[in-house]
Amino acid sequence: MIRVISLTDKGQALGKRLVAQLNDALLSHKPQPFSQQVQTYFTAGERLIFICATGIVMRSLAPVLADKYTDPAVLVLDENGRFVIPLLSGHEGGANDWALQVSKLINAEPVITTANAYLHPIYSVGMGCERNCPEAELEGLFMQSLQQQGLSIKQISCLSSIDIKADEQGLISLAAKLGIPFLTWNKQQLSTVEEQLSTRSTYVHSIVGVYGVAESAALYSALQCAAAYSKQTDITLETSLVEQAELVMNKQKTAKATCAIARAYAS
Incomplete structure (x- = not known):
């Protein structure tokens, strides 16, 4: 399952666009309590798309990170939909390739920094x-x-x-x-x-x-x-x-x- 998580009204609008174009995707807007909810999604193996700041995501998920071979892929988007960042499990979890796919859906720029990104x-x-x-x-x-x-x-x-x-x-x-x-x-x-x-x-x-x-x-x-x-x-x-x-x-x-x-x- 794909979980799109937004925190602002503008992010929610972008999230709705994404969910309409992705298979098996759900939108969670301002889930509460935030850290506990996103940790639950993550440990359940859901692939996550956050529409918010990367710092919030990392601080929220840090307690439940295991390793790059088992953690689900995580993407972060800005609320304007300009950039798509594969934050976790870029290679093993497929986040790099997923970022490319998502960026095409919303005409955004993928920001990939891992090795082999240009291969x-x-x-x-x-x-x-x-x-x-x-x-x-x-x-x-x-x-x-x-x-x-x-x-x-x-x-x-x-x-x-x-x-x-x-x-x-x-x-x-x-x-x-x-x-x-x-x-x-x-x-x-x-x-x-x-x-x-x-x-x-x-x-x-x-x-x-x-x-x-x-x-x-x-x-x-x-x-x-x-x-x-x-x-x-x-x-x-x-x-x-x-x-x-x-x-x-x-x-x-x-x-x-x-x-x-x-x-x-x-x-």
């Missing part, structure tokens, strides 16, 4: 599944994951998995339906991003030779797609390149499928 983000979705998993279950998990991260299908470079899933009809048909490539990689390739996995399953490793299919495929594909975008050739996974890939959504799962989203940056 092009490449997103890849990795999926694993039981044999003959229904396409509907795969699609539901895929779309739910995109919505959770505030991404659109146009931002996804590919759907990917391990090579033993190269003939998995549900994945093949889903990629075709979405109009994106379906890429698969062998266990040697996927093992090169092993250190970046959020969790490791010894059971999965005993079956397919990697500790996690969805996260490994997402990370490795993001690297390869970023390299292709930059028109690089003879790619080797050197440390500098590996560090450009990051999980933006750790593995999510249903009864029969898993999904993860990764991002790399291309020049």
